Amino acid sequence: MQVTAKAFLRPGVKFLPLFFLALPCFANLKPPLSLPSARVLPVGVRTFSLKGVIAEGNEKINNFGQRQVLADPFFQELDFATIKKGTLDPLDLASIQAKMDKLGATDSDSFGQTSGVVNLKINATVPVMAYGLTKRITVAVAVPYTRSSLNVDTGVVQRNRELYDAFRSELQASGVSLKLQELDQKLADPINYKIWDYGYQPLVSRNANNLGDIKLIGRYQAMERDFHNLTFSTEVSLPTGRTADVNRVIDMAGGDGQVDLGLSLNHDWQFSERWSLSTEIGHTIQFADEIDKRIPERFDSSLSPDIDSAVARNLGDMSRVMAAIKWRMAGFSFGSGLGLQYKKRDRYRGSGEIAAFRYGWMEQDSVQNMQSAQVSLGYDTVDLYRSGKFMAPMSISIGHSRVLGGKNIVVDPLTTLDFALFF
Amino acid sequence: MKWLLLLALCFYGCGPQADSRKVDSSRFGFSNLNFLFPDKEIDPEIRSLTLLNFPLEKDVVGFSYKPLEPDWTTVFSSIDYGDKVPYGIANNLSSFQKTALVIYFVLVSGDVRNFSYEAIHELKIKRSKLNAELKEIFDQFPCFAGLRPNHRRCYLTQNDLSEEVASYASNCTALERRQWIDPTAEEEQQFQEAVALCHERDGGKLAALEQEINHEDDIREKAKGIVLDLLAQAEQHAKSLFVATGATKGEIDSVNGNQSFIQMNEERTGFTQFQLAIDFNIGKGYEVFNLENGKIRDLTYTEIAPGIMELRFKLYNDIYWFEAELSTDVNDVYDLRFSGDIYSHFNDGTVRKGVMKIEMDFKESL
Numbered sequence: 001m002q003v004t005a006k007a008f009l010r011p012g013v014k015f016l017p018l019f020f021l022a023l024p025c026f027a028n029l030k031p032p033l034s035l036p037s038a039r040v041l042p043v044g045v046r047t048f049s050l051k052g053v054i055a056e057g058n059e060k061i062n063n064f065g066q067r068q069v070l071a072d073p074f075f076q077e078l079d080f081a082t083i084k085k086g087t088l089d090p091l092d093l094a095s096i097q098a099k100m101d102k103l104g105a106t107d108s109d110s111f112g113q114t115s116g117v118v119n120l121k122i123n124a125t126v127p128v129m130a131y132g133l134t135k136r137i138t139v140a141v142a143v144p145y146t147r148s149s150l151n152v153d154t155g156v157v158q159r160n161r162e163l164y165d166a167f168r169s170e171l172q173a174s175g176v177s178l179k180l181q182e183l184d185q186k187l188a189d190p191i192n193y194k195i196w197d198y199g200y201q202p203l204v205s206r207n208a209n210n211l212g213d214i215k216l217i218g219r220y221q222a223m224e225r226d227f228h229n230l231t232f233s234t235e236v237s238l239p240t241g242r243t244a245d246v247n248r249v250i251d252m253a254g255g256d257g258q259v260d261l262g263l264s265l266n267h268d269w270q271f272s273e274r275w276s277l278s279t280e281i282g283h284t285i286q287f288a289d290e291i292d293k294r295i296p297e298r299f300d301s302s303l304s305p306d307i308d309s310a311v312a313r314n315l316g317d318m319s320r321v322m323a324a325i326k327w328r329m330a331g332f333s334f335g336s337g338l339g340l341q342y343k344k345r346d347r348y349r350g351s352g353e354i355a356a357f358r359y360g361w362m363e364q365d366s367v368q369n370m371q372s373a374q375v376s377l378g379y380d381t382v383d384l385y386r387s388g389k390f391m392a393p394m395s396i397s398i399g400h401s402r403v404l405g406g407k408n409i410v411v412d413p414l415t416t417l418d419f420a421l422f423f
Numbered sequence: 424m425k426w427l428l429l430l431a432l433c434f435y436g437c438g439p440q441a442d443s444r445k446v447d448s449s450r451f452g453f454s455n456l457n458f459l460f461p462d463k464e465i466d467p468e469i470r471s472l473t474l475l476n477f478p479l480e481k482d483v484v485g486f487s488y489k490p491l492e493p494d495w496t497t498v499f500s501s502i503d504y505g506d507k508v509p510y511g512i513a514n515n516l517s518s519f520q521k522t523a524l525v526i527y528f529v530l531v532s533g534d535v536r537n538f539s540y541e542a543i544h545e546l547k548i549k550r551s552k553l554n555a556e557l558k559e560i561f562d563q564f565p566c567f568a569g570l571r572p573n574h575r576r577c578y579l580t581q582n583d584l585s586e587e588v589a590s591y592a593s594n595c596t597a598l599e600r601r602q603w604i605d606p607t608a609e610e611e612q613q614f615q616e617a618v619a620l621c622h623e624r625d626g627g628k629l630a631a632l633e634q635e636i637n638h639e640d641d642i643r644e645k646a647k648g649i650v651l652d653l654l655a656q657a658e659q660h661a662k663s664l665f666v667a668t669g670a671t672k673g674e675i676d677s678v679n680g681n682q683s684f685i686q687m688n689e690e691r692t693g694f695t696q697f698q699l700a701i702d703f704n705i706g707k708g709y710e711v712f713n714l715e716n717g718k719i720r721d722l723t724y725t726e727i728a729p730g731i732m733e734l735r736f737k738l739y740n741d742i743y744w745f746e747a748e749l750s751t752d753v754n755d756v757y758d759l760r761f762s763g764d765i766y767s768h769f770n771d772g773t774v775r776k777g778v779m780k781i782e783m784d785f786k787e788s789l
Contacts, residue, residue, distance in 0.1 A: 054439070088519075090480065090519055090520075090522035090523035090526060091477055091522075091523075091526050091776050093523045094522075094523040094524070094525075094526035094527040094530060095526070095530060097523070097527055098527055098530040098531050098534065101504045101507045101508070101531070102504060102531075102534060104504065115446045115447075116446055117444045117445070117446050119441050119442055119444060120441055121439035121440065121441045121442075122439065123439045147439060148439065149439045149440050149441040150441055151441035151442060151443055151444055153444065153445045153446050154446065155445075155446035155447060155448035156448050156449075156450065157447070157448065157449050158449060158450050158451050161451055164451055164453075168453065172456070174537075174762070175750060175752030175754070175757065175760040175762050175780075176750045176752075176762055176763055177456055177730065177731045177732075177750040177751070177752060178727075178731060178733060178748065178749075178750040178763055179750070179763075180456070180731075181727075181728055181731050184453060188450055205441070205443070207440075
């Protein structure tokens with residue numbers, strides 16, 4: 001039995017940058033990177049494989065199954081209802097209400113609208129070393145490395161000059177020119193002002209290179225007979241990737257900072273000379289940890305000035321079921337598969353300085369599910385090598401994964417290139 | 424092979440570049456503030472000093488407030504949006520709502536006080552104008568009182584039978600009551616016409632203006648009373664300090680004679696003297712806070728943007744210290760104001776926000 005290194009890369013592997021924005025943060029479920037497989041390496045055989053992944057981040061599916069651009073949280077109406085909703089400080093609320101009443105303004109009166117654009121391109125390279133330790137046991141290590149490029153821009157379209165003039169006149173008449181200056185700054189660039197005001201780093205386009213979470217993988221062949229092959233795999237993700245910076249609104253982190261333990265059962269059924277069916281059922285436990293975290297000040301935005309440096313976090317565990325049908329002839333291979341993934345709700349608990357209900361806002365929209373489809377096309381020289389017609393056994397394959405549906409997930413497709421050398 | 428290399432380069436090679444997309448913006452243009460000190464001397468004695476801390480949510484747990492009547496109704500019915508002002512603070516509200524309401528009432532009461540102050544200013548201008556018009560009439564009829572026994576009647580011009588110094592009527596009734604000694608027919612006619620003109624110009628307006636000024640003054644005092652009553656009850660409930668009183672022109676320190684005064688330099692870019700006399704209600708009466716005794720520190724006065732001057736300082740008392748960030752405003756009604764936010768750091772570690780306002784007169788002002 002042979003195995004390509006891609007078999008060790010499970011769906012949901014978290015080497016893609018964590019993308020977090022003011023609204024729901026999608027840190028976990030990703031389209032699968034490879035088709036399921038139950039193969040193990042022959043004893044003493046080693047492989048070195050290099051997986052390249054190209055992905056983009058433009059669109060997401062929200063909790064209600066609706067597609068949204070990632071910059072959706074940047075589109076906000078600057079009306080009084082929104083402005084009032086955006087404060088947890090009773091002083092701010094009272095000040096706004098007092099000015100509104102004085103000017104005869106209502107909740108629906110608006111200063112305009114904010115807008116923005118966010119798009120992300122990611123290239124990930126994952127070198128994987130695997131080794132057939134015994135006839136039944138194969139071990140591997142994967143070291144993901146990502147290069148990402150983020151483009152972000154924000155803007156504002158100001159409307160209702162009369163309202164501006166009335167508010168400015170009112171502040172001027174009150175003799176508080178500092179507040180007038182603050183109002184002008186806020187409304188000229190509301191998003192960046194808020195980001196600055198909350199102590200975040202400026203929102204700028206940038207490139208980043210990150211080491212991801214290193215994975216240690218072990219696979220045990222439990223059964224091999226009558227064209228059936230059954231393996232049991234474990235995978236430990238180590239928190240080696242840089243975690244999201246609490247001072248960045250959008251960060252391209254390398255990992256989520258905690259240890260994961262993945263368990264899976266794989267089955268291959270070679271039902272004809274060229275065709276086989278592979279299935280996988282897997283579960284990933286995300287262990288609890290303690291992190292720095294900004295605690296939302298309103299239910300519909302993760303933006304906040306308040307940092308709790310000892311948040312007890314327990315990210316939801318993930319489960320998956322995958323099936324793929326594969327065809328192979330004379331070194332050429334083709335495969336197509338479907339995957340279902342589900343992630344449980346994240347849990348957060350504070351250190352006690354901030355109201356407990358605000359931690360609950362980080363949990364909403366953290367339940368995720370994803371339905372995805374995958375195709376893969378490859379060629380390997382194993383048969384040529386065995387017949388002495390090629391110098392080394394190697395393989396190359398190209399794969400493409402698309403999200404069919406789900407909720408609270410980024411939906412952009414992934415394309416992968418996998419090159420493996422056996423020695 | 425070439426395409427394979429290109430493919431490998433694409434996946435493993437140099438980093439990606441996200442599409443550079445931009446969003447459109449459109450903003451109104453606003454002119455800078457035109458901030459200029461008038462060419463008037465500033466009276467160093469502070470006219471009025473307001474210093475308040477706002478309660479926090481933890482301060483108002485279990486707190487309720489029953490409005491002070493009839494003052495509450497009088498004050499809030501004096502503004503056109505008075506119907507929007509909630510009535511008191513019920514105990515079943517959340518602490519957040521209660522805190523916001525306490526602050527809202529303080530801010531709206533401040534607005535009421537400002538409205539009344541501005542109304543009084545307008546009324547005083549009207550009164551002044553009317554007085555000037557009447558004075559024109561009064562000045563036409565100086566009263567040189569006759570020597571006894573004619574001392575109750577007047578000559579229009581000074582002579583051997585009159586006093587040397589003239590007196591002038593101060594209102595139309597006083598003018599009308601004037602009795603002249605030996606007026607000519609023409610003078611008598613002029614006088615009668617002047618009395619008629621005086622009554623026409625006044626027509627009870629002066630008395631009405633006085634009444635309106637008193638009414639606005641009364642509203643101002645009642646609005647102040649509401650704030651003091653509300654915050655005093657909140658203080659008692661929270662066992663904290665929210666209100667302080669400054670010794671000013673209107674609030675004299677009768678015990679020690681301490682005063683609040685600010686002397687700006689000639690260029691109006693800084694201060695040569697900065698002293699506040701404040702009673703923080705901690706049983707010490709009006710205490711003096713100035714740079715010399717170190718109870719005011721880090722005083723700066725900076726133009727942070729065109730037309731925007733920021734006054735910052737820290738003030739230390741026994742219970743808390745606060746940092747003030749005050750704007751400067753000069754206008755015809757209030758003359759000179761320094762007003763803005765304070766951040767009070769109490770000894771128990773609690774930080775409360777508040778407001779401070781220092782008001783000063785120009786010497787040639789009304």
